[in-house]
Amino acid sequence: MAIADDHKKYRAIVKNMLADGGLFENINSAEIHPPYRIKGMMRRDFFGNTAANIISGIDPLLKNGTIIKTDRATTVSKASIAGQNVIIKRYNNQGFLNSLKYTLAGSRAKRVWRETYLLQQLGITTPIALGYFDVLHNGRVIRSYLLNAFCSGPSLHDLLLNSIITLDEWPAINDQVNNLLNILHSKGITHGDIKHTNILYEKGGLVLIDLDSLAIHRSEKKLKRSIEKDRKAYTKKINLDPNEYIKRKKIELNISH
Numbered sequence: 548m549a550i551a552d553d554h555k556k557y558r559a560i561v562k563n564m565l566a567d568g569g570l571f572e573n574i575n576s577a578e579i580h581p582p583y584r585i586k587g588m589m590r591r592d593f594f595g596n597t598a599a600n601i602i603s604g605i606d607p608l609l610k611n612g613t614i615i616k617t618d619r620a621t622t623v624s625k626a627s628i629a630g631q632n633v634i635i636k637r638y639n640n641q642g643f644l645n646s647l648k649y650t651l652a653g654s655r656a657k658r659v660w661r662e663t664y665l666l667q668q669l670g671i672t673t674p675i676a677l678g679y680f681d682v683l684h685n686g687r688v689i690r691s692y693l694l695n696a697f698c699s700g701p702s703l704h705d706l707l708l709n710s711i712i713t714l715d716e717w718p719a720i721n722d723q724v725n726n727l728l729n730i731l732h733s734k735g736i737t738h739g740d741i742k743h744t745n746i747l748y749e750k751g752g753l754v755l756i757d758l759d760s761l762a763i764h765r766s767e768k769k770l771k772r773s774i775e776k777d778r779k780a781y782t783k784k785i786n787l788d789p790n791e792y793i794k795r796k797k798i799e800l801n802i803s804h
């Protein structure tokens with residue numbers, strides 16, 4: 548089937564891109580952050596020779612930044628590295644079984660790292676991934692980090708809630724989301740978590756973020772089901788009267804007017 552061929556082609560594309568030793572520093576070291584082993588990749592054009600320092604000091608960097616959200620699964624913070632804004636996403640330790648799963652199947656950070664480069668190659672805008680690394684203890688991945696360039700554009704949620712656009716500008720943006728989904732789906736890829744906060748708006752275009760549930764499909768059946776899910780999320784969340792969305796969110800956020 549064509550879709551299985553695409554999947555193979557995508558793997559080759561990513562492998563090729565990430566093989567560029569001039570751009571990426573491959574890390575596999577027990578010296579950076581003892582007693583842990585660190586495995587990952589960092590962009591040389593961003594970190595220069597500071598990658599090891601950034602890795603060993605990642606938690607203070609994350610804590611001293613602006614924490615955007617934190618829950619059991621992940622913590623997201625906007626931090627400053629070498630005078631530049633960076634989004635650090637920490638995939639927290641979720642217990643032995645999850646840890647085992649991510650050790651065997653690859654961590655979430657690693658998967659998203661690879662997917663980011665694939666999307667970039669396919670012409671789908673997403674923030675530049677600057678690096679990722681897994682922290683291993685006794686051979687098991689216990690947590691991971693993904694570092695992305697900060698995108699200054701507001702999310703679609705902010706566009707509406709902060710009145711950055713007028714409501715008559717919304718249908719054009721809604722159409723852009725529709726187009727973006729069509730393009731993604733035509734390539735055999737689904738996002739899996741379509742909502743206002745996972746799409747940023749910059750320079751008149753869309754930037755897709757939060758690729759944790761992204762899937763590159765090998766089976767037509769699964770693709771079809773996942774497209775339906777993306778479409779349902781689009782219909783129920785994005786393709787709404789923007790006034791309704793604002794009203795609903797204001798109530799949820801307990802804003803009185």
Ligand SMILES: Nc1ncnc2c1ncn2[C@@H]1O[C@H](COP(=O)(O)OP(=O)(O)O)[C@@H](O)[C@H]1O
Pocket residue numbers: 615616621623634636674695696697698699702744745756757758759
């Ligand atoms: N590269 C980025 N540039 C700017 N803001 C970002 C970026 N990545 C994440 N954010 C902000 O952080 C929020 C949470 O990040 P996200 O990856 O969506 O985490 P979660 O899985 O917790 O939803 C986003 O809704 C967005 O506001």
Ligand SMILES: [Mg+2]
Pocket residue numbers: 744745757
């Ligand atoms: Mg999100």
